[in-house]
Amino acid sequence: MQGFERSSTLVMEKARGIVTRVTKLGDTSLIVHWCCREAGLMKTVAKAARRTTSPFAGKLDLFVEAELVWSPSRKSDLHVLKEVEVSEFHPELRRGYAETMVAAYFCQLLEAVVEREHPVPELFDLLRGALRYLSKSSADRRTLLHYERRLTELLGVGHDGVNAGAALERAFGRLPRSRKDCLALLGEGPNAG
Numbered sequence: 151m152q153g154f155e156r157s158s159t160l161v162m163e164k165a166r167g168i169v170t171r172v173t174k175l176g177d178t179s180l181i182v183h184w185c186c187r188e189a190g191l192m193k194t195v196a197k198a199a200r201r202t203t204s205p206f207a208g209k210l211d212l213f214v215e216a217e218l219v220w221s222p223s224r225k226s227d228l229h230v231l232k233e234v235e236v237s238e239f240h241p242e243l244r245r246g247y248a249e250t251m252v253a254a255y256f257c258q259l260l261e262a263v264v265e266r267e268h269p270v271p272e273l274f275d276l277l278r279g280a281l282r283y284l285s286k287s288s289a290d291r292r293t294l295l296h297y298e299r300r301l302t303e304l305l306g307v308g309h310d311g312v313n314a315g316a317a318l319e320r321a322f323g324r325l326p327r328s329r330k331d332c333l334a335l336l337g338e339g340p341n342a343g
Contacts (some may be wrong), residue, residue: 164219166188168214168277174200182210182231183261184218187274189236191266194231201283204236213240213253213281221316227266242285251332252289256280256297258326263305274305291336294329338343 167184170191175181180199184192199206209216219233243253256277264270282299287293298315302308307321320324 160220167218168212185274186275187271190266190268190270192213194229209234209236213243227311240281240285248289248335249284255328255332258328262326276300331338
């Protein structure tokens with residue numbers, strides 16, 4: 151009788167991604183949320199990433215752009231991160247509180263309106279362009295509203311005569327609370343734009 155042999159090859163996938171959120175998992179690991187050109191929005195666990203001897207040490211922070219390799223999970227939407235090769239840290243986004251807040255809002259907004267694990271290369275490009283712009287220029291109301299407007303155009307939810315924030319809210323429900331904080335920080339009331 152012949153038995154079935156279990157395949158010993160581990161499936162690995164790779165993509166270019168931007169870190170949109172990082173949370174602690176246990177004493178040594180991290181959950182890293184990504185916006186990937188090839189894979190869309192996804193989550194990975196970086197095991198033992200908080201140890202100083204980890205190959206991930208110093209590489210997993212907000213707004214980092216990198217080539218990543220992961221092993222897909224068969225049981226959940228939390229995949230196992232295997233390798234990261236950073237191409238851009240975007241340290242300029244930490245030069246001022248407003249730049250950090252607006253960049254974080256851009257990431258939160260994508261997470262609120264995009265389906266998980268669905269390739270969104272045009273939205274990855276939008277986020278990448280916005281982060282690069284904020285790395286060179288001060289955050290202002292115009293930048294935030296432009297990002298929202300481009301997002302509504304790419305998602306096909308824009309309406310004539312309706313501002314982008316209202317169009318996004320109409321299509322997807324409540325926007326991230328950080329939008330009001332950003333507008334207040336940029337000198338505008340929460341209902342502006």
